[in-house]
Amino acid sequence: MFVSMKDILEHANVYNYAVMAVNSVNMEMARAVIEAAQEKHSPIIINLGVGQMKKLAHPTEMVPMIREMAERADVPVALNLDHGSKFEDEISAIRYGFTSVMIDCSALPYEENVSRVANIVALAHAKGIAVEGELGHVGQAFQGDDGKVDLYTNVAQARDYVDRTGVDALAVAIGTAHGDYPKGMTPRLDFERLKELKAELRMPLVLHGGSGSGEENIRKAVECGINKINVCTDAFHAAEDAMKAKWAENPKANYLEIMAAAEAAVKRFVMDYIDMIGSADRYGYGEYLAEKEEIVVLKKTG
Numbered sequence: 001m002f003v004s005m006k007d008i009l010e011h012a013n014v015y016n017y018a019v020m021a022v023n024s025v026n027m028e029m030a031r032a033v034i035e036a037a038q039e040k041h042s043p044i045i046i047n048l049g050v051g052q053m054k055k056l057a058h059p060t061e062m063v064p065m066i067r068e069m070a071e072r073a074d075v076p077v078a079l080n081l082d083h084g085s086k087f088e089d090e091i092s093a094i095r096y097g098f099t100s101v102m103i104d105c106s107a108l109p110y111e112e113n114v115s116r117v118a119n120i121v122a123l124a125h126a127k128g129i130a131v132e133g134e135l136g137h138v139g140q141a142f143q144g145d146d147g148k149v150d151l152y153t154n155v156a157q158a159r160d161y162v163d164r165t166g167v168d169a170l171a172v173a174i175g176t177a178h179g180d181y182p183k184g185m186t187p188r189l190d191f192e193r194l195k196e197l198k199a200e201l202r203m204p205l206v207l208h209g210g211s212g213s214g215e216e217n218i219r220k221a222v223e224c225g226i227n228k229i230n231v232c233t234d235a236f237h238a239a240e241d242a243m244k245a246k247w248a249e250n251p252k253a254n255y256l257e258i259m260a261a262a263e264a265a266v267k268r269f270v271m272d273y274i275d276m277i278g279s280a281d282r283y284g285y286g287e288y289l290a291e292k293e294e295i296v297v298l299k300k301t302g
């Protein structure tokens with residue numbers, strides 16, 4: 001099923017679990033991620049980043065292919081633009097057929113972040129496309145941004161931001177950062193802030209920079225209200241490590257063997273991650289529609 005990210009995340013928000021969003025930059029990665037979700041009976045989100053689409057994952061080929069794979073799957077699959085920031089990025093993603101878009105204006109002054117994001121929300125919602133915003137700023141691990149408390153999301157400002165932009169999901173800065181952390185280091189997350197954000201907003205919250213964050217942190221982040229975890233670097237590493245291992249085992253291994261090893265490793269990685277964040281066995285096609293009814297009922301009475 002090719003679905004809106006909004007449906008996936010509303011369910012996760014109501015039932016307190018998280019769904020992986022994996023940057024999948026070629027056929028093998030997309031297939032590994034969707035097959036892992038299928039085997040685990042889990043919803044899944046495919047992320048494509050703006051830079052990744054320029055370098056390798058050209059949307060003209062990737063979007064129809066992912067859509068076709070998603071339609072064949074029994075589990076809900078969403079396709080999300082990762083870290084769009086310019087108006088043109090968002091509009092072209094909507095035209096290509098993404099089911100949701102992230103607009104990241106988190107490095108801009110607050111009022112500019114609000115007005116640009118509100119503008120995209122109006123356009124996207126008119127087409128039934130979900131929008132993820134970011135407040136506070138999730139930076140880069142190699143710069144030590146994870147420890148910069150002044151970049152973390154402010155709870156009162158987040159309330160104002162969500163009310164004025166109308167975003168469907170909010171990426172929060174609570175101590176993670178993108179990319180590899182220095183060797184041996186695990187980030188320290190501000191769980192108190194996360195709990196306050198969840199209590200105030202009661203909406204789907206997103207954790208960027210999932211890689212290298214440590215199992216204990218990830219499990220606790222889900223418990224405290226994270227519903228979408230973005231993972232890129234660790235998924236790439238799973239593929240790279242498998243390719244290196246294949247070549248070490250057999251230096252004559254050919255292209256087909258190397259690519260198959262990478263695909264199998266990404267699939268294993270995603271299946272294990274799905275178990276960790278609680279999205280396994282969440283719903284199949286029929287149940288999904290029934291669960292949607294339940295969300296509406298919960299919202300009415302809750």
Ligand code: 13P
Nearest residue numbers: 179208209211230232233
């Ligand atoms: P990592 O590469 O650290 O997993 O971050 C991915 C991400 O947040 C994509 O938006």
